[in-house]
Amino acid sequence: MSQDVATIRVTRYRPEKDSKPFFQEYKVPYRHDMVVLDALNYIKAEIDGSLTYRWSCRMGVCGSCGANIDGEPKLTCASFLHDFKGRTITIEPMTHFPVIKDLVVDMEDFMEKLVKIKPWIIRDKETPPEQGEYKQSAQELERYSQFSSCINCMLCYAACPIYGLNEKFLGPAATALAYRYIEDSRDQGKDVRFPIVHEMEGVWECTLVGECSVVCPKGVDPMLAIQKTKILGATNALKSLLMPRGGH
Amino acid sequence: MKVETHKVARLHALLWGIFSLGGMIAAFLLPVMIYMTAIAYPFGLWPFSSPSGCLYCPTRDPSFLVTGHLLGALFIFVTIAGSLYHGIFRFQTTLTELGLLKYRRALEAVGYFIIFVGIIVLGYYLVAWYLNGTIA
Numbered sequence: 001m002s003q004d005v006a007t008i009r010v011t012r013y014r015p016e017k018d019s020k021p022f023f024q025e026y027k028v029p030y031r032h033d034m035v036v037l038d039a040l041n042y043i044k045a046e047i048d049g050s051l052t053y054r055w056s057c058r059m060g061v062c063g064s065c066g067a068n069i070d071g072e073p074k075l076t077c078a079s080f081l082h083d084f085k086g087r088t089i090t091i092e093p094m095t096h097f098p099v100i101k102d103l104v105v106d107m108e109d110f111m112e113k114l115v116k117i118k119p120w121i122i123r124d125k126e127t128p129p130e131q132g133e134y135k136q137s138a139q140e141l142e143r144y145s146q147f148s149s150c151i152n153c154m155l156c157y158a159a160c161p162i163y164g165l166n167e168k169f170l171g172p173a174a175t176a177l178a179y180r181y182i183e184d185s186r187d188q189g190k191d192v193r194f195p196i197v198h199e200m201e202g203v204w205e206c207t208l209v210g211e212c213s214v215v216c217p218k219g220v221d222p223m224l225a226i227q228k229t230k231i232l233g234a235t236n237a238l239k240s241l242l243m244p245r246g247g248h
Numbered sequence: 249m250k251v252e253t254h255k256v257a258r259l260h261a262l263l264w265g266i267f268s269l270g271g272m273i274a275a276f277l278l279p280v281m282i283y284m285t286a287i288a289y290p291f292g293l294w295p296f297s298s299p300s301g302c303l304y305c306p307t308r309d310p311s312f313l314v315t316g317h318l319l320g321a322l323f324i325f326v327t328i329a330g331s332l333y334h335g336i337f338r339f340q341t342t343l344t345e346l347g348l349l350k351y352r353r354a355l356e357a358v359g360y361f362i363i364f365v366g367i368i369v370l371g372y373y374l375v376a377w378y379l380n381g382t383i384a
């Protein structure tokens with residue numbers, strides 16, 4: 001079977017050696033079922049072993065293979081080479097993150113934000129396992145289920161111009177995850193999470209650009225989560241104004 | 249453990265609530281007001297042209313909207329004030345998007361000053377007109 005050849009332009013950057021990032025071009029033979037990640041693996045195995053990038057599952061689950069492909073944040077394992085047929089494919093590290101090496105970015109800021117919103121079920125008082133599980137109806141699950149599909153790929157942060165301008169902004173995925181727990185009927189941690197998401201650098205920084213929801217590979221709609229969290233913030237603020245002892 | 253939301257953020261939440269309300273007003277009422285006051289009334293179009301008048305208005309004669317009835321004045325006040333407030337809030341977000349974070353606070357302050365003065369002046373005239381009988 002005949003093979004096409006893709007021209008791949010990849011950002012190279014080794015901070016200890018290079019003063020600034022530069023592009024390196026490679027020719028990669030490919031079959032119809034190959035994705036951009038396969039091309040990177042081919043380059044690493046056959047042409048240049050020093051090329052550095054993250055990946056793990058190769059099936060859109062682990063969220064580690066994000067990069068800017070032709071300027072758009074995408075999972076390299078979910079982007080088929082044939083979709084770019086006839087043109088050079090440019091692969092760059094995700095924007096808005098410091099680069100550690102080549103396509104590998106520093107995730108620390110995102111990780112800190114994830115931990116900050118406490119992405120686990122908080123109970124006022126844990127009941128012993130013998131008392132059974134915390135039950136939930138299908139409708140209750142429906143309220144948050146799309147927000148629990150996040151794979152922490154950070155593509156939404158790479159797409160968000162506001163995060164690019166202000167890295168203190170809590171950002172799309174962390175808010176979507178916070179909202180996932182706020183809406184979970186089993187969770188009792190609203191009083192802990194509201195002050196985090198409703199801080200000035202929480203949801204209020206968002207200007208509703210909406211690119212986060214466009215690029216998300218898992219169909220999560222972080223913009224919706226942010227809007228709903230804003231509505232909760234406004235309602236809580238009004239409540240606490242009218243009932244100073246009872247609101248959040 | 250309950251951590252208090254910062255007071256500035258709480259105030260911002262309230263202002264955002266008004267902004268959202270202002271957005272609805274700008275989307276739904278502003279076109280109605282423009283149509284009524286700038287097109288329909290001066291050109292004698294519906295509902296001013298219709299003998300049965302406006303079906304949904306509190307009086308069958310819709311001219312109360314533009315000829316000094318208190319309800320008409322309130323409608324115009326809410327529409328203009330809501331839309332102006334929505335506009336200034338949106339202006340802030342444009343400043344953020346343009347990367348003018350450094351100047352945002354100062355420009356916001358100027359914007360808020362203009363809007364609040366505008367709303368207060370509008371309110372003042374409406375009350376004054378009501379008190380001297382121009383609006384009945």
Ligand code: SF4
Nearest residue numbers: 150151153154156216
């Ligand atoms: S919300 Fe979507 S784009 Fe953002 S980190 Fe989660 S899966 Fe990735």
Ligand code: FES
Nearest residue numbers: 058060063065077
């Ligand atoms: S390698 Fe796991 S999501 Fe792409």
